[in-house]
Amino acid sequence: MADRLAIIGFPFSGKTTVLQAACGIGREHLHAGGESGEHIGTLKHEHDPRLLRLAEIYESRKLTPLTLELWDFPGFDLTTEPGRQHARRLLAEVRQCDLLVIVLRAFENPSVPQYRDRIDPAADLDELMEEFVFADMDQLSRRIEKLEQQQKKPSPTREQEKKEIALLKRCLEALEAGQGLHEVVHGAEEDKMLRSFALLTQRPCVVIINVDENRLGQEFALKPHPMVRSSLVCAVEYERQLQELSDEDREVFLSEAGITELLADRLAEAAMSAMGRIRFYTAGDNEARAWPLGAGISAVEAAGKIHSDIARGFIRAETIAYADIDALGAVKEARSAGKLRLEGKDYVIKDGDVIxxxxxx
Known part of the structure; x- marks a missing residue:
C-alpha cells in the first residue's frame, strides 16, 4: 500500500493545482474519493535516476517507479467558527495520513481571492501550526478527562492508565509551552502509547511555497517548526500549464525558467526523506522496480513486500549496492569485482540496495 500524503492549506493557496502538477492530471479527471470530498491522485516518481540507470543496465522492458497517494483536502478557513469546526473535522481524516504537504501561497493573482487579505507564507504556516497544536491539545485533554474518570473505579488496567495520564499531561504541558513532543516522550513504550493518537504535531511535514515563475530564485524566511522537514519553492501553476505542451516544448520552457527538477520528483524525494523511508530495487530484463521501505527492515521482511511466498521460502538475498553497479555497469562485472553479496534473512536493507x-x- 502506497504512503498517503495529505495536501493541506488555506483556501486559494493552490493545493489542487499541486495535486494536478504532481500527478499529471487535468481538473476534468480529478477524483473525489474521501469522506469530505478530497481529491485523490497518484504521484509516480518516474524520473528516479537510480531506477532509470538500472533499467538501462538490465535492459528492462518495463519500469515501475515509486508511487505515493496524494489526498487534496478542502481548504481550512479559520476566519469563522463554522469554518474552524469544519477544519477540525477534516483534521480527523488528515491524522490518518503519513505525511502533511502544506501549501503556502506566495503568488500574486488579482483574479484569485486572498485568504485574510494577505500573501504571507510565514504567517500562514504559523497559523496552521497553531491550529495543529490546538487540535492535539483538545484530543489529549479529552483523553485525560476520560482516564481520570476511569481511575475512580477499580480496574485491572489502573496502573497502566496512570502511566498514560502522566505521559499525556507531560505532552499537554509541552504543547502549551511550544515544545516539540520528541523532547518529552522517552522510550519505545511511551512512543507506542502515543502513536495511537496520530497526533498532528508528530506528523512529518513538507512545505510547498507556491510562487509565480519569476520568483523561483527568491528565498523565504519561515519560522522553524519541529514537524517541517523541508520546504520547496515551486511555481505550481506554471508547471501545471507545461503539462499541456509537447515534451520538446516543455523542456524549453523549463530551461528558460531555470527549473531542473519537476515538482513530482522533488516532492517524492522530500516525502521519502521526511518519512524516514528508504528504497531498494529489483531489476531484470522484464522489469526494473523501486520498492519503498521503512528504515531497519530485514531482508526477509523486504521479500514479503514483494510476495508472501518469497518471504516464506526465503533462501538468500543476492545484493549489490547501487553505487557499485552504477560504476561497473553490469551484474557480471559487479560479481567479478566481488561486489555481489549473499545476505541472509536478518540482513538490514540499505537504501539503494539492488536485490x-x-x-x-
Missing amino acids: FFRFNI
Whole structure:
C-alpha cells in the first residue's frame, strides 16, 4: 500500500493545482474519493535516476517507479467558527495520513481571492501550526478527562492508565509551552502509547511555497517548526500549464525558467526523506522496480513486500549496492569485482540496495 500524503492549506493557496502538477492530471479527471470530498491522485516518481540507470543496465522492458497517494483536502478557513469546526473535522481524516504537504501561497493573482487579505507564507504556516497544536491539545485533554474518570473505579488496567495520564499531561504541558513532543516522550513504550493518537504535531511535514515563475530564485524566511522537514519553492501553476505542451516544448520552457527538477520528483524525494523511508530495487530484463521501505527492515521482511511466498521460502538475498553497479555497469562485472553479496534473512536493507531474492517453496 502506497504512503498517503495529505495536501493541506488555506483556501486559494493552490493545493489542487499541486495535486494536478504532481500527478499529471487535468481538473476534468480529478477524483473525489474521501469522506469530505478530497481529491485523490497518484504521484509516480518516474524520473528516479537510480531506477532509470538500472533499467538501462538490465535492459528492462518495463519500469515501475515509486508511487505515493496524494489526498487534496478542502481548504481550512479559520476566519469563522463554522469554518474552524469544519477544519477540525477534516483534521480527523488528515491524522490518518503519513505525511502533511502544506501549501503556502506566495503568488500574486488579482483574479484569485486572498485568504485574510494577505500573501504571507510565514504567517500562514504559523497559523496552521497553531491550529495543529490546538487540535492535539483538545484530543489529549479529552483523553485525560476520560482516564481520570476511569481511575475512580477499580480496574485491572489502573496502573497502566496512570502511566498514560502522566505521559499525556507531560505532552499537554509541552504543547502549551511550544515544545516539540520528541523532547518529552522517552522510550519505545511511551512512543507506542502515543502513536495511537496520530497526533498532528508528530506528523512529518513538507512545505510547498507556491510562487509565480519569476520568483523561483527568491528565498523565504519561515519560522522553524519541529514537524517541517523541508520546504520547496515551486511555481505550481506554471508547471501545471507545461503539462499541456509537447515534451520538446516543455523542456524549453523549463530551461528558460531555470527549473531542473519537476515538482513530482522533488516532492517524492522530500516525502521519502521526511518519512524516514528508504528504497531498494529489483531489476531484470522484464522489469526494473523501486520498492519503498521503512528504515531497519530485514531482508526477509523486504521479500514479503514483494510476495508472501518469497518471504516464506526465503533462501538468500543476492545484493549489490547501487553505487557499485552504477560504476561497473553490469551484474557480471559487479560479481567479478566481488561486489555481489549473499545476505541472509536478518540482513538490514540499505537504501539503494539492488536485490535478487532466492527462494524455494
